[in-house]
Amino acid sequence: MASPSELENPSPNIYIPEEWSNAADSIAYDSITSPPPIALICGAKNCGKTTFSRHLLNVLLQRYRKVAYLDTDVGQPEFTPPGFLSLTIVDKVTPDLTIPCLKTPERCLYFGDVSSKRDPSVYLNYIFAIYDYYRKEYYMFGEGENPKRVELPLIVNTPGWVKGVGYDLLVDILKYVSPTHVVKINISAANKNLPAGAFWLDGESDGVINLIEINSAFQDSFNRSVLVQKDARLLRDLRIMAYFRQCFPSDWNITQIKELAHALASLRPFEVPIASIKIQHLHCQVPSSEIFYSLNASIVGLAFDSEDSEKLPWCVGLGLVRGIDTFKGVLYVITPVPQSSLEKVNLLMQGFIQIPTCLLQVQGCISPYMSSNVLTAS
Amino acid sequence: MEWLLGFTEEAIVDQQKQPSYARKLVPWLNWDEWVVVKESLFSNSPDSVASALRRISAWRSRGCLPVVIEVTASIIEIQQRDPHYRVGQSNDASLSEEMLAMLYCMAIMRLVNGVVEKTRKKELTSIAVAADAIGIPRMLIDIRHEGSHRELPALQVVRNASIKALDWLKSYYWEPQYKSIPFHGDGNTKVRKEIKSKLRDLAFCFKDNRSPQSSGSLRKGKRVKHGELLCGRSKLLTLIAAKGQASRSGGSKKQIKKILKSLLALYSSYSSEIVSAVLEFLLKALPSSEFMDHEEGSSAGPTIDSVLADWKVIIVQFCNKEPELLLNLLKTVIDLIETQGAMMSEEGLPYFGGSNSNKKFHQIEDLSSLFAWLVGVLSTADVPKTSLLELLRKCLQISAPGNKLLMDSALHLAQLIDDSSTLIEKVEKLSLLDLSNLDGQGPSVMTSNNLVLEEESMHQAAKKLDLLKERVIKKKTSMSMDGGIAKSNRWTLSKSWNPCPIGMLPRAAGSSGCLPVLDRIGNHDKNQVTERKEPSKSNQHSAKRDATLDLDKLDNSTVKKMKATVENGGFKNQEFPLEGEKGCLMVGGVWKKVGEEELLDIQSSVRILV
Numbered sequence: 001m002a003s004p005s006e007l008e009n010p011s012p013n014i015y016i017p018e019e020w021s022n023a024a025d026s027i028a029y030d031s032i033t034s035p036p037p038i039a040l041i042c043g044a045k046n047c048g049k050t051t052f053s054r055h056l057l058n059v060l061l062q063r064y065r066k067v068a069y070l071d072t073d074v075g076q077p078e079f080t081p082p083g084f085l086s087l088t089i090v091d092k093v094t095p096d097l098t099i100p101c102l103k104t105p106e107r108c109l110y111f112g113d114v115s116s117k118r119d120p121s122v123y124l125n126y127i128f129a130i131y132d133y134y135r136k137e138y139y140m141f142g143e144g145e146n147p148k149r150v151e152l153p154l155i156v157n158t159p160g161w162v163k164g165v166g167y168d169l170l171v172d173i174l175k176y177v178s179p180t181h182v183v184k185i186n187i188s189a190a191n192k193n194l195p196a197g198a199f200w201l202d203g204e205s206d207g208v209i210n211l212i213e214i215n216s217a218f219q220d221s222f223n224r225s226v227l228v229q230k231d232a233r234l235l236r237d238l239r240i241m242a243y244f245r246q247c248f249p250s251d252w253n254i255t256q257i258k259e260l261a262h263a264l265a266s267l268r269p270f271e272v273p274i275a276s277i278k279i280q281h282l283h284c285q286v287p288s289s290e291i292f293y294s295l296n297a298s299i300v301g302l303a304f305d306s307e308d309s310e311k312l313p314w315c316v317g318l319g320l321v322r323g324i325d326t327f328k329g330v331l332y333v334i335t336p337v338p339q340s341s342l343e344k345v346n347l348l349m350q351g352f353i354q355i356p357t358c359l360l361q362v363q364g365c366i367s368p369y370m371s372s373n374v375l376t377a378s
Numbered sequence: 379m380e381w382l383l384g385f386t387e388e389a390i391v392d393q394q395k396q397p398s399y400a401r402k403l404v405p406w407l408n409w410d411e412w413v414v415v416k417e418s419l420f421s422n423s424p425d426s427v428a429s430a431l432r433r434i435s436a437w438r439s440r441g442c443l444p445v446v447i448e449v450t451a452s453i454i455e456i457q458q459r460d461p462h463y464r465v466g467q468s469n470d471a472s473l474s475e476e477m478l479a480m481l482y483c484m485a486i487m488r489l490v491n492g493v494v495e496k497t498r499k500k501e502l503t504s505i506a507v508a509a510d511a512i513g514i515p516r517m518l519i520d521i522r523h524e525g526s527h528r529e530l531p532a533l534q535v536v537r538n539a540s541i542k543a544l545d546w547l548k549s550y551y552w553e554p555q556y557k558s559i560p561f562h563g564d565g566n567t568k569v570r571k572e573i574k575s576k577l578r579d580l581a582f583c584f585k586d587n588r589s590p591q592s593s594g595s596l597r598k599g600k601r602v603k604h605g606e607l608l609c610g611r612s613k614l615l616t617l618i619a620a621k622g623q624a625s626r627s628g629g630s631k632k633q634i635k636k637i638l639k640s641l642l643a644l645y646s647s648y649s650s651e652i653v654s655a656v657l658e659f660l661l662k663a664l665p666s667s668e669f670m671d672h673e674e675g676s677s678a679g680p681t682i683d684s685v686l687a688d689w690k691v692i693i694v695q696f697c698n699k700e701p702e703l704l705l706n707l708l709k710t711v712i713d714l715i716e717t718q719g720a721m722m723s724e725e726g727l728p729y730f731g732g733s734n735s736n737k738k739f740h741q742i743e744d745l746s747s748l749f750a751w752l753v754g755v756l757s758t759a760d761v762p763k764t765s766l767l768e769l770l771r772k773c774l775q776i777s778a779p780g781n782k783l784l785m786d787s788a789l790h791l792a793q794l795i796d797d798s799s800t801l802i803e804k805v806e807k808l809s810l811l812d813l814s815n816l817d818g819q820g821p822s823v824m825t826s827n828n829l830v831l832e833e834e835s836m837h838q839a840a841k842k843l844d845l846l847k848e849r850v851i852k853k854k855t856s857m858s859m860d861g862g863i864a865k866s867n868r869w870t871l872s873k874s875w876n877p878c879p880i881g882m883l884p885r886a887a888g889s890s891g892c893l894p895v896l897d898r899i900g901n902h903d904k905n906q907v908t909e910r911k912e913p914s915k916s917n918q919h920s921a922k923r924d925a926t927l928d929l930d931k932l933d934n935s936t937v938k939k940m941k942a943t944v945e946n947g948g949f950k951n952q953e954f955p956l957e958g959e960k961g962c963l964m965v966g967g968v969w970k971k972v973g974e975e976e977l978l979d980i981q982s983s984v985r986i987l988v
Contacts, residue, residue: 266877276868281439290436292896296407297881298440322880324894332872332883342869352441357403360880366401367879368893371409374402375555 015217016055023212024052024059027181028153030210035139036064036153040177042170043185044192045160047216050078052185053157058093060153066091068106068138068152072127072173073159075114075232079103081243081318082236083112083301083353085126087134089152102242107133110301110315112282112351114236116159116169119283124169128176129312154179162194174200181210188216237356240299243318244359246336261362269322269332270342277331278305281350292324295331295348297369299355302337305347313349316341320355321348405437407881407893409559416552419454431455445492446551452485453540453547462537475533482536483525489543490514490522493550512550515542569648573655576641580692581659583634634695642699649892653706660689660707664744682751690755697755702885704756708769711749715784716776718742746783749773753787757794766791774805 027039039056041049053069060067069088071077079088079102086108094101109126116123138152156177158170174182186193198211245260247267254260279291282301286294299320303313319335335342360367406412415433418426434451437443457463459481461472473481494508509519517539524531531539645652663685683690697704718741756766773788792805876884878891885892 262877265879266875268872268875270869271872272869284435284439286436286439287432289898290432292894292898293407293433293436294439296894296896320880323878323883324896325883326895326897333869339869339871345869350439354403354441355880357401360403361401365877365879365891367881368407369404369881370401371404371406372401373409373558373560374404375551375558376402 016051017215017217019214020052020055020217021059023183023214024056026210026212027056027183028059028063035180036151037181038139038154038156038177038179039181039183040156040158040174040179041183041185042158042162042174042194043160043216044162044187044189044194047160047185047187049157049160049185050076051217052183052214053078053155054094056155056183057090058095060155061090061093064153066150066152068134068154070127070130070134070154070156070177073157074111074116074123075159076235076239078157080105080108081239081353082114083110083318083351084108084315085111085123085130087130089138102239102246104317108315109312110282110303110318110349110351112301112349112353114232114353115161117161117165118352120165120169124172124176126312127173131177162192167194170194171200179209181212184211184213186213186215236353237358240318240353240356241359244320244334244336247334257358258362261359262365264320264322264334264359265362265365267334269334270319270339271330271332274324274326274329274331276346278347279350280347283352284350292326295321295350296324297321297355297360297367298350299353300333301349301351302333302335302342302345303347303349304344313347315349316345318353319348403442405440405442407896413556413559416556419450420548420552424458427454427458431458444551445488445496446547449485449489449492450544450547450552452488453482453544456481456485457540460537476530479530479533479536482533482540483521483530486518486536486539486543487522487525489547490518513546515539515546518543518546569644570651570655573641573644573648573652574658576637576644577655577659577692580634580637580641581688583630583637638695638699641696645700645703649702649706653703653710656689656693656703657707657710660686660748661744663689664748682747683754686751690758693755694758704752705766705769708749708752708756709772711745711752712769712772712776715742715745715749716772718745719776742781743783746781746787750783750787750790753790753794757790766794770805 027037037060041053041056043049050073057067057069067090069078069090071079071084071086071088074083074085076082077084077086079090080086081102084105086105088103088105090103107130109130111119111123111126113119134154138150139154156173156179158173159166162170182198184194196213198209201209241257241260244264245254248254248263252263254263279295281294284294297320299318301313301315302317302319303315305313317335317337319333319337321331322334323332324330325332331348333348337345357370361370404412406415411433415430418430419434421427431451431454434443434447438448438451456478459473460478490505490509493512493514494505497508497512505522506519510516521531521536521539641652664682693704693707722739722742770788770791773784773791776784789802789805792802878884881894882891883894
């Protein structure tokens with residue numbers, strides 16, 4: 001097996017074709033360093049967008065000390081639990097491309113669902129806001145700016161929803177970001193691919209756009225793409241569990257899910273007065289009398305809300321409202337976010353990111369929301 | 379913060395294979411909540427219906443609402459908007475007929491598609507065939523088709539169809555689900571019966587274990603006695619039932635384990651029922667002091683230890699899994715003693731001495747000896763010591779002069795809490811004082827000596843109060859000095875936490891957790907959450923206001939007032955022995971700083987006044 005990648009290959013299960021490494025190299029080395037490249041990766045589901053992004057990240061990290069990563073895939077984000085839109089600054093090569101790892105993002109917003117279809121306009125606004133932040137902090141410094149600041153290359157990872165509204169959203173993102181490089185990964189089933197060429201441009205084009213079209217990594221003997229099917233729900237649950245695993249020291253021996261579930265049930269939670277916190281459901285209207293019925297045992301985004309309605313509710317992470325004591329007027333919240341970052345959190349955003357049920361039904365500690373005797377459709 | 383994903387897919391799949399996977403994630407906290415919603419949803423009162431719809435929207439926001447509930451709620455909500463169903467109400471804001479028809483039609487389409495999608499095995503069968511298989515009225519299928527592809531059906535048609543749809547939903551989901559809920563209906567009587575029969579079985583298993591040679595007739599005899607105690611009205615029935623049960627219980631260890639497990643499973647939702655059932659059994663089994671000579675009670679006849687030996691084993695076994703049971707038993711007994719005592723003093727009966735034949739007096743005697751026995755059991759069971767402190771307080775608080783049993787129990791408790799502490803000494807002193815009072819002065823309570831004592835303790839209490847006040851003021855100034863940083867205290871780590879399932883609140887001991895009350899309490903609270911504009915500021919204000927209020931209370935209070943607060947406020951909240959006190963003593967953390975010993979001092983001072 002030829003591995004033309006310049007990196008030595010520490011993840012033998014991942015095969016990076018020559019076409020891919022050439023594409024990554026051309027993004028990293030063909031351009032001048034200022035302005036740095038902005039690369040957007042797109043393509044249908046399971047074609048290998050994430051794997052390519054990870055590879056590109058490692059290649060870029062050989063030329064740049066830090067690389068920015070804008071994740072727009074709320075269903076399967078790279079560095080955060082599901083439901084987030086985030087900008088992460090990466091400064092370390094991750095040698096093993098198979099294992100995703102969590103990182104604390106530089107900036108993130110909680111969208112609160114695993115698909116942009118729940119609220120496309122908010123989804124776009126959030127992405128634009130995070131991109132604006134990148135432009136301001138890491139790209140295109142004006143005259144007289146602090147010369148010490150470094151411009152960083154950007155990788156934009158996109159979801160695999162490329163039909164219907166998903167396509168429209170992708171076009172909107174492409175137009176707003178106007179990347180220097182667009183990597184389009186094609187699969188053999190042509191009707192599932194994005195249109196050929198620079199599909200997002202309506203004729204007029206400003207600046208140079210490098211469109212790199214590559215094929216998915218694996219093909220069978222008939223040259224058909226072999227897609228790596230993933231159980232999205234399972235991956236999401238694993239993501240959330242890995243996130244809450246961070247509530248415990250890494251040297252704690254928690255390898256099984258039931259150990260984690262027990263540890264979470266026993267963990268001393270944060271206590272926050274209900275009166276000092278605003279509670280908001282992102283996608284549902286909840287009558288004010290019912291808020292606690294809605295909130296108990298649910299996952300929330302921990303955000304800070306300013307009185308300025310223009311400002312977006314930036315998030316610091318996820319929390320699990322593990323209990324509500326209405327008599328004492330406190331919420332009990334589990335979160336790996338350190339207390340210092342929690343201080344400014346005054347808004348709990350509830351969405352449709354669900355707690356993995358395996359965390360709710362460990363022997364001896366079964367949550368009341370895991371009910372027996374439930375009639376299921378016969 | 380960087381972590382590898384440590385969990386493998388196999389682990390999840392493994393877990394899903396476990397039988398517990400039969401459980402499903404639901405948006406309601408328990409079946410009671412579901413039943414209330416069902417009943418209100420189909421009631422004739424618009425207010426009830428509205429409240430059910432509100433709760434269902436909360437369920438919807440949790441993201442795991444069964445489609446049948448969602449559609450039921452939609453149809454009922456549309457009917458609420460339909461002038462046809464709102465006789466006598468104003469139709470000002472009513473929708474046009476076309477809009478109403480559209481709404482009905484959409485709900486029916488969602489019903490057919492949503493339910494059929496779940497049941498249709500393969501795409502091969504047509505919607506109509508699949509719908510037929512689960513008995514959806516044909517009319518609804520046709521409306522789905524017409525509404526999607528042809529003309530919008532007339533309001534009259536879809537309105538009638540909505541009634542049919544609701545009927546079908548009731549027969550397909552609501553009624554069968556209602557019937558499959560364990561212990562549903564007629565309050566908790568079924569659960570109570572279940573608990574009692576399980577406890578009875580358990581007692582017999584142990585009896586059989588202890589004396590395998592015991593004759594069946596003996597067992598039966600005992601059995602009948604129990605039956606009589608439980609429901610004397612239908613002796614025959616219980617006798618028959620008892621026979622069945624006695625033969626069922628083979629007395630094997632496996633059996634015991636099984637019954638215990640099922641009881642433990644019930645404990646999380648029916649703890650109070652279990653506590654009262656156990657208590658009932660214990661009291662019945664207890665040899666009443668009424669028929670015993672008081673002085674010789676312990677030496678002659680069956681002792682409490684021998685009578686309750688079986689129960690001791692049961693309780694210890696139960697408590698190994700659920701230590702809270704014992705604590706709850708102790709609390710209940712002491713509460714009973716308190717109420718009996720209060721009733722006696724209300725009736726003007728002398729607490730001690732006087733006529734020994736007084737029934738209430740004997741009840742207190744019985745309860746006190748039961749309490750002493752339970753404390754004895756406590757020493758063999760593994761119960762977190764911290765939760766005992768509160769019991770000790772209560773015990774000291776209500777033990778009447780001369781109730782030697784309670785005093786001894788208190789001493790015993792103090793020993794259990796900490797062998798080395800000065801706590802024991804104090805309790806010892808107190809009990810000596812108490813008894814010497816009694817011995818010296820006989821039954822007459824009010825003597826000059828006592829009065830002197832009282833005055834002294836008043837002084838002591840006043841001193842403690844001053845101390846408290848001082849600390850409150852100190853704390854207040856330090857708080858205002860913090861000023862702007864105050865809002866940073868919004869997020870604090872809980873001081874203590876007992877493991878409990880997610881979605882529940884911890885109990886004082888054990889890990890079963892208790893169900894939270896999720897209703898909004900009062901308007902005050904509501905305003906703060908929803909209409910609050912400046913979160914950090916208002917929080918600060920409220921914290922300050924509380925402190926001042928508390929201080930005022932302290933300023934005005936007399937010793938008597940303080941006693942009232944200690945009794946009424948301080949000890950009602952039994953969940954958290956140290957943090958939970960909501961009386962005036964809990965001022966921004968001052969409570970803890972006072973220290974347990976000082977607290978006990980205050981209490982004993984107050985206690986002596988009684």
